[in-house]
Amino acid sequence: MIQIEQLHKRFGARTAVEDVSFSAHDGQITGLLGPNGAGKTTTLRMLYALLRPDSGRVTVDGIDAALQPLEVRRRLGVLPDARGLYKRLSARENIAYFAQLHGMEPQLIRQRSDALIQALAMQDIAERRVEGFSQGERVKTAIARALVHDPRHIVLDEPTNGLDVMATRGLRDFLRQLKSEGRCVLFSTHIMQEVAALCDRIVIIAGGRVVADGTPEALRELAGEHSLEEAFVKLIGNAGVGELA
C-alpha cells in the first residue's frame, strides 16, 4: 500500500505540487489523472524518492521514503518519465543489469527475465540490441526491467505514451494481470480513456492539487455528469476556483 500525505514541492519560485494526498491499495489499479503540467510526474518522483518533498510524507507499506529511500525503492517497480535504455545492450542485458543492481542471483535473474519476456510477449526481441527498437518494444523492455525484482508495488508514469492501439491493449491486459496477482498498481496519465478502461480508483490532480478522488462511478456522481470525460473537464475547471480540493 502506498500512502501520500500532504506533499508540497517548489522549484524556485514555481510551485509544482501543492498539497497532494491520496493512497493506492494492494490488488487495485489506481489512476493518477491530470492535464499536462498538473504535477503528476513530480508527485511520482517524490514517491520513488528521486526528489525530496518540501513537506509531507510518503510511505510504502508503512516505510517512510524520506527516511529509508533504498528500502522504499526495493519495494517499488518504477517506469519513470525518462525511460532511456542502453542501446548497445540487448533487451535481456538491459533487464539483467537492473536485476544485478537489486542484488539478484544469476539463476533468479534468468528465471524472472524469462517470465517477464513471456508475459510481455517479447521473445523475438529479447536477444536483439535495443538500438532500432520501436517505441512499443522500448516500453516493454523498460517495464520488464522495472519489474525484474518482482516488486509488490508498481508505479508507471504515462506508460501508454507513444504506443499504438495494439500495444496499449497489450499493456492494459498486463496491468490487469498484475492487479490479479494482488499487487498495488499506480499509474499516471492525461488520457481519459486510460483510466475509464482500467482503474478501480481515480485521483484527479490539477494545478498541483488533488481535485477529486474516488471510483469512476463516484466521480461521475460528484460532477453530476454521465460521461467520465465531462466529469473530468468539470472537475479540472473547478480546480481553478479551488472549491473542490
Added chain:
Amino acid sequence: MSPTLAVYLKECRESLRDKRVLLNALVLGPLLGPVLFVGLLRLAIGHELERADKPLPVVIIGAERAPNLIEALRQDGLKALPAVPDVEAAVREQRVTLALRITAQFDDDWRAGRPAQVEIIYDSSDRDADSQFERLKGMLENYSRRTGAMRLIARGLLPSVASGLLIATRDQATPQARGAMLFAMLPYFLILTSFLGGMWLAIDSTAGERERQSLEPLLINPVPRGQILLGKLCAAATFSLISLTLGLAAFSIAAHFQPSAQLEMTLNLGPAVAGALLLLMVPLVLLIVIAQMLVSAFSRSYREAQTYVSLLQLLPLIPSIALSVLPFTPRLWMYTLPLIGQQLTILRLLRGEAVNPLPLALCTVVTLLAAGAVFLVTRRVYESERLAVNA
C-alpha cells in the same frame, strides 16, 4: 554481485561495443603521442644531419682576389656560387641565404702579413641561415688558424706560443640524460594519453546517460549513488590505464625507430621502466578520471561536457611547458603537487636516475588524497536533485 561491480561490468561491456570509444581509447589515444613525437623528432634530426653533410652553398663576391682561400673552403665542403649584384639587398629579401665578400685590399693585406678582411653577409632572423652561418664561420676560423700557424713556423716560432689557453670540453651528461632532454615532453604525452583514454567513458556515463534519459531509471534502483559513481569511475580508469599501457608500448617501440644512434642517445624505456611508469600513473589516472566525471556531472549536456573536459586536458600542459622552458632544480615540495610530481618522476625514470622513495611516496599520497577529495565532491553532485531531474 555487488552493485558497484555490476555498474563497472556494464560500463565496460557497453564501451567495448562502442566503436567511437574503442577508436579513441585504444587506437588514437595511444598512437597519437608516439607518432607525433617520433615524426617530429625524425624530421628535426634528419634536417640537421642532412645539412651538416651537404655542401654549403655560399655566394662569393670577389673570388678572384683569394683563389687559395676559396680552394681551401671548397675542400671543407663549401660550394661557391657566382656573385650577384647588390648582395646586401639579395640577403635581406632572402633570395640569397649566405654570402662571403673578399674585400678589395685582401690581396695587399695578405701579402703584407696583415689580417686580411672577409665579410659574411647573412640575416640572423632567418633560422635556416643561423646554422649555415656558424658553419661558414667555423671554416674561415679554421683556415685563419692554419695559415697563422704556418706563418709562425716560417718565422721559426712554435705555433703553440700563440695559444694562451687550451680549452677541452668534457660533457658529463650520460647518454640517457641527453635522450631525456629530447624526451622532455614525453610526460605530457603520457598524461594526455590517460586523459583521452578515460574521457569518452567519463562523459558518456554521466552527461551522456542523462541526455539519453537513462540516468533517472538507473538512480531509482536501491543502490547508494556513491556506489554507482564508484563503478563508473573504475570503468573509466580502466580504459584510461589500458590506453596508457598501449601508449607506453607504442613509445617503447617508437624509441627503436628514433634516430638516437646518430645522436649518441639512448632512451631508457624498457619493460621495467614502463611498468614503474604505469604504477606511478595509477593515482594520477584516478584523479584525472574523477575530475572529468565531476565536470561532466556539472554540465547540462553532452556537448557542454565535451567542451569543458577538452579544456581540462590543457591543464597538464602548463607544468610541462614550465618544466621544459624554465631550467630549475626540482625541490621536494614540487613533488607534492599532482601532475608536476609525476612529470618530475617520469623524467628521472627516463634519465635512468634512481627515484628516491620520499618524493615518490609524497607524490602518490597527495595525488590519492586529491582524487579522494574530488570523489567526495562528485558524490555530492550525484546526490543532488538536479543531477537526474531537469527542473
